[in-house]
Amino acid sequence: MIVEQLQCLSFELGIDLYAVRDDLLPFPLPGNKFRKVVAEAAAAGWKPSDLVITNGGVSSNHCRTVAMYAAQMGVRAHLVLHGDPRKADRNLSLQLLHELGATWSIVEVHEIAEEIERVRLQFSHSTNVHVLSGGGHTATGARAFRDVARELGRGLDVDHVFMASGTGATQAGIIAGLSEAGSMARVTGVSVARMRERGATAVKEALGWLGCEADVVFDDRHVDGGYGRSGPSTRAAVALGWAHGFPLDTTYTGKAFNGLLGAIDAGEVERGSRVLFWHTGGLMNHLEFLVDRA
Numbered sequence: 001m002i003v004e005q006l007q008c009l010s011f012e013l014g015i016d017l018y019a020v021r022d023d024l025l026p027f028p029l030p031g032n033k034f035r036k037v038v039a040e041a042a043a044a045g046w047k048p049s050d051l052v053i054t055n056g057g058v059s060s061n062h063c064r065t066v067a068m069y070a071a072q073m074g075v076r077a078h079l080v081l082h083g084d085p086r087k088a089d090r091n092l093s094l095q096l097l098h099e100l101g102a103t104w105s106i107v108e109v110h111e112i113a114e115e116i117e118r119v120r121l122q123f124s125h126s127t128n129v130h131v132l133s134g135g136g137h138t139a140t141g142a143r144a145f146r147d148v149a150r151e152l153g154r155g156l157d158v159d160h161v162f163m164a165s166g167t168g169a170t171q172a173g174i175i176a177g178l179s180e181a182g183s184m185a186r187v188t189g190v191s192v193a194r195m196r197e198r199g200a201t202a203v204k205e206a207l208g209w210l211g212c213e214a215d216v217v218f219d220d221r222h223v224d225g226g227y228g229r230s231g232p233s234t235r236a237a238v239a240l241g242w243a244h245g246f247p248l249d250t251t252y253t254g255k256a257f258n259g260l261l262g263a264i265d266a267g268e269v270e271r272g273s274r275v276l277f278w279h280t281g282g283l284m285n286h287l288e289f290l291v292d293r294a
């Protein structure tokens with residue numbers, strides 16, 4: 001795990017800022033999904049020439065991570081994607097999935113389960129087929145984060161942790177791991193889409209899988225239009241990161257960073273605090289944002 005001090009940003013924001021660089025795991029596609037997928041693959045016992053099937057949106061980081069890790073393991077990946085098929089022939093995500101040797105079908109949301117079953121039946125007589133739940137929102141995924149956060153927490157002295165939170169398994173794992181390590185850090189999950197009640201409930205559910213009962217801070221003030229959307233304040237946070245050589249994106253990490261900026265402005269994070277920003281990835285989301293605007 002790579003943890004670094006962000007000196008220029010620390011100075012600019014008046015805090016002591018560190019980052020966990022899960023965006024570099026392994027560069028360039030995956031981010032936090034890598035920890036989840038590696039844990040799932042180990043639990044399911046993926047072997048060369050097995051087939052793994054999973055699902056997600058056309059630009060899902062989970063799906064690209066499965067494709068990339070499967071390629072590294074010599075496993076075939078078939079992705080059941082939903083999204084806009086009209087853009088399919090010149091889509092950056094699909095081109096990368098193709099280069100990674102994955103195959104896919106693009107279906108409507110209500111057809112996903114049926115399509116997964118169809119592909120599973122088609123191959124189950126000739127190879128070992130693993131079906132992995134979309135987004136990696138599983139106990140195994142949360143446990144992967146708990147383990148790494150526990151290890152990090154042993155040597156960690158920070159007041160706050162900030163991170164992007166979607167389905168909540170990553171945040172739950174980090175909360176559980178830090179609490180097991182005895183850290184007093186307050187973990188703020190900045191929502192990328194969900195409103196507080198739904199989002200916090202999902203984080204609590206995932207904490208339950210880990211047998212942890214802790215408070216959940218789920219900040220929905222920076223959703224900025226919803227999943228995959230962004231307005232001027234998210235974009236300004238993303239620009240501030242890039243201007244200091246810290247790559248952020250408008251779907252995930254830019255919202256989390258904007259949440260940190262908002263908390264500093266509101267006095268919820270005091271000047272001089274030690275803050276750990278858990279960078280979860282999202283470079284591809286940023287590249288797609290730039291390409292779509294071009």
Ligand SMILES: *Cc1c(COP(=O)(O)O)cnc(C)c1O
Binds near residue numbers: 031168
């Ligand atoms: C999926 C994802 C998240 C959110 O993770 P959850 O475990 O679903 O909360 C955050 N950042 C990036 C870059 C992601 O791809």
